[in-house]
Amino acid sequence: MAAIKITQKREVAVRVQRAVDDLDDTIRQIRSSIFALQATGDEESLRSRVHALVDSAAEQLGFSPSVRLDGLLDTAVDEETGEQLLAVVREALSNVARHAHAGEAVVAIDVGDDLTLRVEDDGVGIGEGGRRSGLRNMTDRAEGCGGSCTTRPRPGGGTILAWRVPLKDG
Ligand SMILES: Nc1ncnc2c1ncn2[C@@H]1O[C@H](COP(=O)(O)OP(=O)(O)OP(=O)(O)O)[C@@H](O)[C@H]1O
Ligand SMILES: [Mg+2]
Incomplete structure (x- = not known):
């Protein structure tokens, strides 16, 4: 037993x-x-790539822009739209670095029904007329996806660039 x-x-x-x-x-x-x-x-998330891109622009700018990211950047934004966004952030910051003589800049991205990007600087502002190349390119990228791109003077000096594209899944 x-x-x-x-x-x-x-x-x-x-x-x-x-x-x-x-x-x-x-x-x-x-x-x-x-x-x-x-x-x-x-490493490959859009969020990380935005941060890496902005960090890499700091040297050319002479300061670090502040970054504000709102919404589901990594899940709600498809690959192709993400690439467009990165290209536009790159061009907008290159404009700030080369033309604005700014001391500060803000990169704000919001993911809702639309994907919106705002790049603000406190520089000299965009003059009337003149050639349009990068700005044209950013507008084309937005309009190609049914969106828009505008620039306006920032209250207190500088420029606000607003870029918006709709997101397919809302
Ligand atoms: N953030 C800014 N602050 C001040 N001026 C700006 C700013 N962004 C653009 N500009 C002005 O608008 C002009 C047009 O900008 P755009 O990006 O279209 O062309 P570019 O920067 O001159 O050339 P490219 O983009 O081909 O290098 C610039 O030459 C500059 O005078
Ligand atoms: Mg440019």
Whole structure:
């Protein structure tokens, strides 16, 4: 009687040990999957790419623009729209660096029904007339997706560039 119990106990112990080993394997796999997802997801997310792009413009600008990101940038903005956004942020900041003589700039992105970008600087403002190249390009990118791009004087001096495109899934 006692002998049977011991044998049964051993069998149970062996089974439990196997289950624990399997669980350890599973946990290891899940951990490495999470790590892989974080590694790629984080560096390549639109949010990270916006921050990296703005950081990289700081040298040319002579200051670090502040960045405000609102809404589900990483999930609600498709790849192609994200590329457009990055190109427009790049051109807008290059304009600030080369033409504005600004001391500050703000990059504000909001994701709602539309994707909106606002780039504000406290520089000299955009003069009348003159050639339009980057500005034309930013307008074309917006209008190509059913959106718009405008510039207006910033109260207190400088420029506000407002770029907007609709998002397919609202
Ligand atoms: N943030 C700004 N502050 C002051 N002036 C600006 C600003 N952005 C644009 N401008 C003025 O508007 C003009 C047109 O800008 P646009 O980006 O179209 O062309 P560009 O910057 O001169 O040339 P490119 O974009 O081809 O390098 C600029 O030459 C500049 O005079
Ligand atoms: Mg330009």
